[in-house]
Amino acid sequence: MNALTAYGLFAVSAMLVCYAMEGRSSWWTLAFAAACLLGSSYGFLQGAWPFGLVEAVWSLIALRKWLGLRRFN
Helix, strand or coil: CCHHHHHHHHHHHHHHHHHHHHHHCHHHHHHHHHHHHHHHHHHHHHCCHHHHHHHHHHHHHHHHHHHHHHHHC
């Protein structure tokens, strides 16, 4: 396993954990957005730009969700 593959595994694992924990706190939603950015950068670094682009969009969606949750808390 090379460094890029390990980075991708970390990014996707972080996304999974943060997504699973989202119901506990709005901060997990923000962490999910950050993990999506990690996944996006992994996609671009790997050369899979469609994956990188979709993950970037997911990050924006999660960030918008977090902002909405923060308004109501």
